[in-house]
Structure formats: structure tokens, C-alpha cells
Amino acid sequence: MLPIQPISIDTEAPKIILSAREQAAVERPPVAVPEKISEPSVLEADAPLLLIVEDNTELREFLASELSATYRILRATDGLAGWQITQIELPDIVITDVMMPRMDGYELTRLIKNNPDTDHIAVVMLTAKASHQSRIEGLREGADDYLAKPFHLDELHLRLRNLILHQQRLRDQYRQQLAQPELPSPINVVEDAFLHRVYNLLETNLSDSSLDVNWLADQVAMSRKTLYRKTHSLVQLAPNELIRQYRLRKAADLLQAGHSASETAHLVGFKTPSYFTTVFKEFYHKTPSEFAAGGLNKV
Template sequence: MSPLEKRLRDGDVPADVRELLQNNHRHGHHLLKLVNQLLDISKLESNKMLTHESAGDLGLFLADCFAQFQPLAQERKIDFTLTQELAGQFLFDKAHLEKIVFNLLSNALKFTPSQGQVNLSARLVSTSSAASVLQVQVQDTGQGIPEEEQSKLFDRFYQVDSSETRVEGGTGIGLSLVKELTELLQGDLQVESQVGVGSTFTVRLPVTPLTTEEPNDQPIEVLRSTPPAAESRLILVVEDNEELRSFLVESLSEEWTVLAAPNGKRALEVIEQELPDIVISDVMMPEMDGYQLCQHIKQDIRTAHISFIMLTAKAAQDSKEKGLEFGADDYLTKPFNVYELNLRIHNQIQHQENLSAHLKAHLFPVRPQEEPAEVENEFVLQLNEYLADNFDKPDLKVDTVAQEMSMSKSTLNRKLKALLSTSANDFIKNYRLQRALEFLTKGRSVSETAFAVGFESHSYFSQCFKEQYGTTPSEFLKTGV
């Protein structure tokens, strides 16, 4: 923490001094962003900017980029939407794509007036087994760019003269950086704009699709209900008998989204990537049996919440007891009725939902006067411990939290969705609001509290507080309820 941030967290700073310090802090962040962009420009000029592709879910990646701009759009009363048709894993340069999307969204929100619209859309415009082309578009209803200025738009330090519509100042670096990064990634960038209507920036980049199949191994089967329900639960069937595995996948896919794996070893790979809600597993399998698989799942805090239903031909009581000792949640003996299996799945999901509602209600009470209860979930305790040391940082990102929890960003979101029916962004926000209650209860001002818990916008803090507790921070200070 910098000396400036430490001073801002002090409770005895006069209001006029605090406002001055906050302005300095905001300007410092803007200056840091500018310096980083200049460094990128310098690397591009000297041909020292490298590319680094890694595997990831493009849809989740862009959704996270979108989510980070939602507070700004809400503060400025801009209708901000995301439209995408992406699924699966791809190889792409996350760092460079993030800079491209961030600069385009920042530019669109900067020049779009209140009550205007900004849309981020993404889709694949051409595909093959070896390569695909990702198209990302940012559309806005700003004042538009005169045709005679569009040719200069991507020149370094060039700024369109639109002082009447601009919400904040700029440097003329952002769009130039977008163009050069796009070209570095062997893509292309286009702009269409009409004065009085708005602008559309289109980026097309090559990306490489990945497959989960391995040439010398059994493939992971994926069958999704058509069309899948919006809130369809994800079931993983683990069975070495191909006929029974196919039968279960076909039968269960009428109601659920179903994945399948031929043994415990392959199942762990699927679980790490997809994080299903329920695992239905045979006991006797090659490479890794059902007992070992269940033990792996239940001993890992990242997967311990997953319900585990064991299937076995063994009717002996000791076999059932062994499965329960390893953490199985339910047990079904072959031959079994699919209707009964579906009932057991429903029971497990209802149990998960009850636990989720109970945990969320105790962790983040909706009434300010309620104290959050102690939770026993090891994953939540570990997550809270990390947030306790970092919640005051305005630039705290979901991917940083995920890395701390030893999982991907998408896995963290799925884990919190299963545990608490919430996203990682909302969990961080709710944690900050809970800490804000503590500060307000101790008599700290609204603006001081907002900054102390990591909100850079006073108005957005008040909006989030009211959505969570039904009262504004100012009203809470007056009434205490």
C-alpha cells in the first residue's frame, strides 16, 4: 500500500483534504495507465513486443472483460450489453486481446452520452479444424466521427475534436495501440462511423480451436440437451462399459447437460475443466476406480461440493459402507431404474440449493443489522482470508483471486455458482459491502468508507449498497438500520 493510500484509510483526515487526496489517487491511476501504454508503444516500435498464446474459454474471457466495465456504464447511465456466440477452448493471446477490448470499450463509454448504448459482441466468422477467425465488435451510439477524420483515427496521439460529447479527457494513444496490437496478432481493424448515429469498431483475429480428444485414447463424450435449458445442471457419467455409458448419457440428456468419461482418470480431467454439479460413477473401472475418484473429489476443496452418486453391481452392505466412507453422497445398485436415478439426482440438486441458500444467507445477510455468521466451508474460509488482506484494492481482479485459489477464472466462477449461486465478481462486491457495514457502524463517512473498501465511485458504492441492503449508506448512518 502506498503512503497516499495509507493516509486515505486514516479515519482522522478532514473532508476537504480527503477529497484532494482522492483526486490525486485517481490521477495517479490514470497516469500509471498512460505510462503502461507508452511502454507498450515503445516495445512495438523496437519490435520487442512478444506474443504469448495460452488455452482458455473465449466466451468466459470476454464476459469478464465486459463485467469490469459494467460499474462505469451504470454510473454513466449507459445501456451496456454483451452479445456473443462462443463456446469451447481456444489458443489466444489473453494479455494483448484484453488490452484491445479494454481500449475499445473505454473509448466507446468515453464518447457515449448518458442514456446512450454500447454493445460488445463476439463470434467466429470462419472456422476450420486448424484455425478460426474471432470477430469482436464494439458499437456505440455516440456522436460519431466525421469521415474526413476517420483516416487519422489510429495515428498516435491523434484526438478527434469532439469536446461537446467527450465525458473525459484522453491521450490519443488507445486506438493507436489497438491497431498495432491487432496487427501484431496478424489481425485487422476496421471502423464504421456516422455523425449523429454512432461508431462500430471491428477487430478480426486468428485463434486456434482446441479439442479435448486425444488420438490414442478414448474420447470424452459430450452430449448436451437440444436446446439446453438456461439453468441446466451439468452431470458427469463415469462408466467403463461403453453400452451402459451411452445409455445413461442418452437417458439423462433429456433433462440435464451430460458429459461422460470411461474411467476415473479421464473423469478428473473433465472435472478440472468443467466442474460438474453431480458425478455418477461406477465402482469397478480400470486405471482409477470409483472409490479413488470419489476420494480425490471430496479431498480437494475446489471440488468437494460436487455430489457423488455411486453405481455398482455389488449389493453387499460393506461395499456401500466403503463408498460412504470415501465421501459418496448416494448409492445405487445395478440393475437400477433410470427414473429412480433421476429422482436421486433431483434430491442431490435440491440439497445443494438448500445448502447454497443457507450459506449465502449467513455469509451475506440482506439486513444491515444482522451479523454474518461463522461459516465452516473450507473453500469460503480460504477465499475470505485472501479478501481480508486485499479487498481495499480497487484494481483487485477475479483472475488474481482465482490464481490465489489455484484454479482458473472460469472454474472459480463455476465453484461459487455451485456453492452460493453467485459469480466471483458479485462475491467480491458483497464481501466489500459487508466490510463497508463495519466501517459505517464505526461512524466513518460514506466517501471514506467507499474508498476504504475498494470502490472508486461514490455513486456506484451507494447504488450497490442499496441493492444489497435496501437502504443507502447515508440513510444507514442516520438510522443505523
């Protein structure tokens, strides 16, 4: 409690005498805030989707504010809400605290990394539990990165950017496996377990011209919406386009093996050789006959 009494404007306030050390502290210039890391400008619809799971309101909103210039932001107040949002929205990255009510960050990470719908999502643990054992536990559950509080924003930006770049490199790699017939067949080299499962399904049923998104969604036990988001996250292709490109890549392999264009069209599920020729030329810029005659080096 401080005694307060009104004073007139003419009253001289008592002077405060500071020590030399205190005076230097008062006169010290403000600490420079490091500049934000320059990020490539992206359209809002194309920006990576980031989920922040944090029960501390101030920190959650601070992170959302700082990252919203680069990422589309989702928020969750605990691990259970974060898991529900993750299943629906399939964000590119989840930033999660460890100690939270209802479900902690370890359990959330375990669920994300052990579910085929969500196992491609990167997880960053952001927590005050900075001990070696805590880091080991988080990494054991599948976390892609671990950042201790207090943290530097420039470091967080860099770590997120590196995860996004890694995801993009994988997408480019998977799409090249489909688009470049000089590369090994995608089913033999793809690293992602979900894509490998999809390719196996397509490989087994490729001659069936009725294959569509509904069939594929049933086979992998996903809704159409979840399947779309999953395939787009992995290869930036809609499911129907993934089916079509896999047909064409298989067709290229068959043509190289000596099959005729009409036989290949049937084997990869096109109803007519003429339509197969049109689609193949749009994708590989050669007719099937030209492709078969020209070999790999001329594609």
C-alpha cells in the same frame, strides 16, 4: 444347429400345445413401467451438469438417454477419463461405477473430494458391489450417495433431485449471508472451506481497490475459468460479483458499527464515496447514510 428346409405356404405347421402355466405366461399383460418423476422444466443452459463415469457402453448410454431430459450430460469410459473431465468441466454431480479400468470409482471419489477445485461436487456411486463393506468404503471416500445395481430409475431420479435441491439450498444460504445484513457476517458462519478461504483473503485485503478476478485466481491457485465455475457452483455469482458483494456486506457491518459513509468507502476498497453510495444503494436499496440511520429493521 437346427435343420431348416423350405416349406410351401400350404404346409400346415405342427401345433404347439402349451401347459396351463405356460399359456398364462404368454397371455400375461406387460409389466407397467413406472412414470418418470416430474421435474421442473429448465433452460438448457441452466440445467445441472451431470457426468456419467461407466465403462459399460450400454449402461452408460442408457443412463445418458434417461437423464438427458433433466440434465446436461457428460460421459467418461473409466475413472481416469472421468477425473480429467471433472477437473475441466466441474459438473454438479458425478455418477460413477466402482469397478473400472485404469482408475476405479473409489479412487475417483477420493480425488474429487480431496481437491479444493472439485470438493463441492456431489458423487453418486452406482455399482453391483452392494455389500455393506463396499458401501462403507464408498461413503468413507466421501460419496454423497450409493445405489446398488440393479436399480430403479425413479429412485435414481429422486436421489439426484435431492442432491441438486441440497446444493441449491446452500447457494441460497450463502447468497443471503451477503445480501441480508441482519444475518451474521459471512466469514463467521460460512460452512464451505473454499468460500471461507476466499472470504479470509478478501477480509485481509479489502481496502485494496485493485482486487480483481486475476488477483483472486492467483491467490487460490486456479485458472480464471475454474474460479468462475467454482464460485458459480457455490453461490451462483461470478468472481467479480462475489468480490463486490462481499465489499458491500462488509460496508454494511462497518456502517452499523458507527463508521461514516466516506470512511467505510475507503475501508472496503471503493475509490470514491460517490461511487460507493451509488453501488450500495443499488444493492441494499438505501444510501449508506440512510442505512446507518435506519438500523437493521428498516433494511
